[in-house]
Structure formats: structure tokens, C-alpha cells
Amino acid sequence: MFRLDLRRLILWISLLSVLLALVGSLHASYLVQRDLLLRTALELNQAYASKLASVTDAFLTDLRNYLSYSAEMLADMDVHPEHMVAETQRQERQLGQFNSTFVVSPQGKVLAASTSDRALLGQQLNSEAVKRAQTTLRPTVSAPFMDLKNRWLILYTHPIFSADDRYLGFLGGTLYLHEHNMLDHLLSQHFYRGDSSLYVVDRNGILIYHPDPARLGQPVSKSGVFAPALRGETGEMRFADDDGHELLTGYAPVPSMGWSIIAQRHVDATLQPLGDLLLTTVLHTLPLLLLSVASIWLLSRWIARPLGELAGIAKHMQDADSADRIRGVRSWYFEAAQLKRALLAGLSSIHHKIRDLRRETTTDTLTGLLNRRGLDEALGLLQAEKQPVAAVVIDIDHFKHINDRYGHAEGDRALQSLAKLMGEGSRSGDTVARAGGEEFVMLLPGAPLEAAIALVERLRQRIATEPGTVATPLTISVGVAAYPAHGATLDAVLQRADQALYYAKNRGRNAVCVADNDAQGGARRASPA
Numbered sequence: 001m002f003r004l005d006l007r008r009l010i011l012w013i014s015l016l017s018v019l020l021a022l023v024g025s026l027h028a029s030y031l032v033q034r035d036l037l038l039r040t041a042l043e044l045n046q047a048y049a050s051k052l053a054s055v056t057d058a059f060l061t062d063l064r065n066y067l068s069y070s071a072e073m074l075a076d077m078d079v080h081p082e083h084m085v086a087e088t089q090r091q092e093r094q095l096g097q098f099n100s101t102f103v104v105s106p107q108g109k110v111l112a113a114s115t116s117d118r119a120l121l122g123q124q125l126n127s128e129a130v131k132r133a134q135t136t137l138r139p140t141v142s143a144p145f146m147d148l149k150n151r152w153l154i155l156y157t158h159p160i161f162s163a164d165d166r167y168l169g170f171l172g173g174t175l176y177l178h179e180h181n182m183l184d185h186l187l188s189q190h191f192y193r194g195d196s197s198l199y200v201v202d203r204n205g206i207l208i209y210h211p212d213p214a215r216l217g218q219p220v221s222k223s224g225v226f227a228p229a230l231r232g233e234t235g236e237m238r239f240a241d242d243d244g245h246e247l248l249t250g251y252a253p254v255p256s257m258g259w260s261i262i263a264q265r266h267v268d269a270t271l272q273p274l275g276d277l278l279l280t281t282v283l284h285t286l287p288l289l290l291l292s293v294a295s296i297w298l299l300s301r302w303i304a305r306p307l308g309e310l311a312g313i314a315k316h317m318q319d320a321d322s323a324d325r326i327r328g329v330r331s332w333y334f335e336a337a338q339l340k341r342a343l344l345a346g347l348s349s350i351h352h353k354i355r356d357l358r359r360e361t362t363t364d365t366l367t368g369l370l371n372r373r374g375l376d377e378a379l380g381l382l383q384a385e386k387q388p389v390a391a392v393v394i395d396i397d398h399f400k401h402i403n404d405r406y407g408h409a410e411g412d413r414a415l416q417s418l419a420k421l422m423g424e425g426s427r428s429g430d431t432v433a434r435a436g437g438e439e440f441v442m443l444l445p446g447a448p449l450e451a452a453i454a455l456v457e458r459l460r461q462r463i464a465t466e467p468g469t470v471a472t473p474l475t476i477s478v479g480v481a482a483y484p485a486h487g488a489t490l491d492a493v494l495q496r497a498d499q500a501l502y503y504a505k506n507r508g509r510n511a512v513c514v515a516d517n518d519a520q521g522g523a524r525r526a527s528p529a
């Protein structure tokens with residue numbers, strides 16, 4: 001029977017009702033608004049980079065002035081060495097511009113240090129930046145370098161001269177990149193939000209500040225956006241990075257340091273407001289579209305009703321009447337009918353798979369008997385029925401010796417042989433399970449204790465003569481108990497049967513033992529060894 005194609009139905013309704021009214025105006029509006037957003041973002045990035053570069057340059061220049069003033073205050077440090085400690089502490093407590101400050105003698109020995117670098121006292125400094133300060137006898141600012149703790153920093157130095165122009169050493173101040181200080185505050189606290197970044201490169205094209213500290217010290221490409229930035233230019237550019245993401249970039253120099261500050265924002269993030277702008281455009285055209293929208297709403301409701309009903313049923317597929325409810329849905333077009341058939345087929349398949357899965361999860365793969373989970377379920381059912389049950393626990397004697405001597409394959413055959421005989425000797429309502437390893441359990445509902453003993457005695461005798469394994473004769477030890485005679489619960493009875501099993505093992509194995517009626521956990525032999 002022919003059914004209407006849902007895809008064509010929605011396509012023609014949408015084309016006739018909306019396409020002619022919206023495509024032209026929305027496309028034109030999109031292009032105009034997109035270009036405006038990109039242009040504005042480029043200008044903002046360039047303006048922000050310039051402003052931040054100017055503020056950073058002024059801050060770094062001020063640092064030199066602070067250090068120069070402090071160096072002048074230490075002109076008498078050879079006469080009053082206590083002034084060195086006082087000045088380094090003042091720099092740390094009052095100004096707080098540097099991460100640490102210290103005074104170094106002409107021989108490179110640390111004479112005084114702020115609290116954070118107190119461990120440097122008395123040490124000899126031999127870094128290139130220190131040697132440069134000692135050689136030039138002029139204020140210096142090092143290029144960013146990495147200390148012994150893998151932290152990037154800048155070293156400011158200013159020579160200290162006495163009143164009679166004797167060189168007394170220098171005052172040094174450190175700025176750690178990506179650690180708490182005013183420079184990090186300037187570079188990290190900005191107005192950008194997600195998908196934006198700001199980083200700084202030095203005159204050699206090395207990243208000295210980046211939101212990801214792992215990128216510090218890495219070189220950048222000297223082509224594309226970085227070429228004019230490394231030349232100390234100010235400008236803006238749109239380009240794609242190595243991952244293919246388009247970026248809007250503004251850059252500006254920090255003249256006193258030869259750095260360049262680069263501000264970037266992803267094109268996707270910049271264009272994110274386009275959705276809201278397009279929505280505004282749609283709202284302005286709404287009066288002309290009301291009739292079309294009303295028609296689409298009515299028709300879509302009619303079309304979607306079968307799908308909605310099927311979706312609602314799909315949320316409660318576990319209900320017993322879900323199949324009948326699916327059959328009751330009026331699927332008047334092709335897609336709904338196909339979905340209806342698929343749901344019915346899927347529901348049937350799920351039920352079959354659940355049954356198979358339940359069987360797999362409760363069955364021991366080696367022997368085909370119930371596993372521990374299946375045994376626990378059987379115990380729960382039998383306990384709920386409150387009927388007498390004989391519980392049997394069986395263990396293969398010297399099973400480890402079989403595995404060690406003949407191999408695990410032969411051990412598996414021994415387990416399978418015992419499982420086969422247990423299955424053959426049990427009744428249709430009995431539970432036969434492998435509890436784990438070489439231990440098996442039989443639950444015999446309604447069976448008297450004597451009948452259970454006779455059954456497992458036959459099993460013990462038969463397994464000893466059963467062919468098929470090189471470990472012949474195969475012997476077993478058996479413990480038997482009865483519910484409710486030997487315990488108030490089946491778990492307790494199984495425990496008594498297990499105790500009887502160990503009684504048999506401790507007295508020579510190859511025997512059937514039954515739990516005593518006392519409450520002390522005793523047992524007695526029910527068959528000779």
C-alpha cells in the first residue's frame with residue numbers, strides 16, 4: 001500500500017510557506033551583519049593590543065625607576081650594611097612590583113635578599129645576566145630566561161655606586177612570568193572571554209607569555225601575523241592557524257623591551273551573536289509569515305502525531321502493554337509505518353536477547369550448569385517456597401594435583417565429566433550448579449535426606465569408574481544437609497553441608513558425609529571411603 005513520503009511532504013510545505021519569504025532577506029542580512037562583526041572585532045583587538053602594550057611599556061619603565069631609586073638609597077651600604085636588608089624588604093612589602101629583590105657584591109656574592117629569595121644569601125651567582133650586569137656597570141634588563149626550577153623570569157639590575165663613585169655591586173629584581181605580580185596581572189586580567197587569547201613574544205620570536213604555560217619558550221613562525229609584529233609594527237590581520245581555525249588578530253609593540261603583544265579571537269566566537277541578530281530580522285518579518293507559520297504548525301502537528309505517540313511509547317518500552325500500544329498507533333504515512341514496524345521488531349528482539357543474556361549470566365560456560373549467580377537466584381526462589389530441600393555440596397578430590405600433573409585441559413574435562421553425571425542423576429526440578437572452582441552444589445526440593453544421600457552415593461561410585469579422563473579414578477567428597485532440619489535458612493543449610501564436606505575431606509576424602517542434627521556444626525560419615 002502506498003504511503004506518503006514524509007521527507008517530500010515536509011520539503012514542499014517548507015518551500016511553499018517559508019523559502020520565498022525568508023531566503024533573500026535573511027541571506028543579505030547575514031552577510032552584512034557578519035562583515036560588520038568581523039570588522040569591529042579586528043579593530044577592537046588592535047586597539048586593545050595597543051592599549052595593553054602602552055600600559056605594559058609604562059609599567060616596565062617605572063620598574064627601572066624604582067630600581068634606580070633603591071640603588072641610590074644603597075650608596076652607603078658598605079658603611080651601613082643593614083640598609084641592604086631594609087631596602088630589599090621595603091621593595092617587597094611597600095612596592096611589591098618585583099617577585100624578589102637582592103643585592104650582589106662586585107664578586108657576585110648575594111649580600112641581601114627579600115624574603116622569597118632568602119635562600120640565596122651568601123651564594124655566588126654566575127648566570128649570564130649577572131655577568132652582564134657586572135661587566136657593563138649600567139642598568140640592564142635581561143631577555144626572558146628559565147631558572148633552575150623551570151620558571152621563566154626577567155632580571156632587572158641597577159649598579160650601586162658609593163658617594164665617591166666606587167662600584168659596590170648591583171641591586172637586582174626578578175619578574176616571574178606566569179606568577180603573581182603586577183605584570184602577570186596586566187597580561188592575564190583582560191576583557192576577553194572564551195575562544196580568545198593574548199600572548200607576548202620577544203624580539204627573537206620566543207613566546208614569553210601565553211595562557212598555556214607549557215608554550216613558554218617555544219618559537220613562533222616569523223611569517224604571517226608574526227612577521228609585522230616582530231618588526232615592531234602595529235596592525236591587525238585575519239589568518240588561519242595550523243589547526244585550520246580562523247583568527248582575528250591585533251598586535252602592537254612594547255618599545256622599551258622589544259616585545260610584541262598579540263590579541264586573538266576565534267572567528268567562530270566573534271560570529272556567535274549572528275544567531276540573535278538573525279532572530280531579530282525574522283521577528284521584523286513576522287507579520288508577513290503568520291499565515292504560513294499557522295499552516296505549517298497545523299500540518300506539522302498532524303504529521304508528527306504518530307511519531308509523537310511512538311516516541312512516548314518508546315520511553316516506557318518496559319511496560320507489559322507496550323507492544324499493544326505500538327500496534328494501536330495510526331501510522332498513516334511511510335516513515336511512521338516503518339518506525340512502527342521497527343519498534344515492534346526491536347521490542348521482540350530485545351525480549352529474546354534479554355532471555356538469552358539472562359541464560360548466559362546464570363550459566364557456567366565450562367560445564368553448562370548454573371553458575372554462582374544462578375545458584376543464588378535458585379536459593380531465593382526455594383527459600384520463598386518454604387518447602388523441604390536437601391542441599392548437597394560436592395568437591396573433586398585432589399583437583400589441584402590433576403591440574404598440576406595433567407594440565408588445565410584435563411582438569412576441565414574432569415569438571416565436565418562430573419557436571420554431566422550430576423545432570424543425568426538429577427530430577428527435572430532439581431538445581432545443579434557449579435559454585436566455583438571444583439565445588440558443585442545440588443538443591444533437591446522435596447527430597448528426603450536419605451534419598452539425597454543415596455543419590456550422591458551413586459554419583460560418587462559412578463564418577464570413580466567414569467571413562468574419558470586420564471585422571472581416572474576420579475573421586476569426590478560430598479557434604480549433605482537438609483532444610484529445615486539443619487538450619488533456619490537455605491544459606492545456613494548450605495553452610496552445614498559445606499562443613500560436612502570438609503569433614504569428609506579431613507577424614508580421607510572419597511566419602512559422603514551428612515550434617516548432624518546438633519547445633520555444633522558436627523557431621524558423620526554416610527558412606528565408607
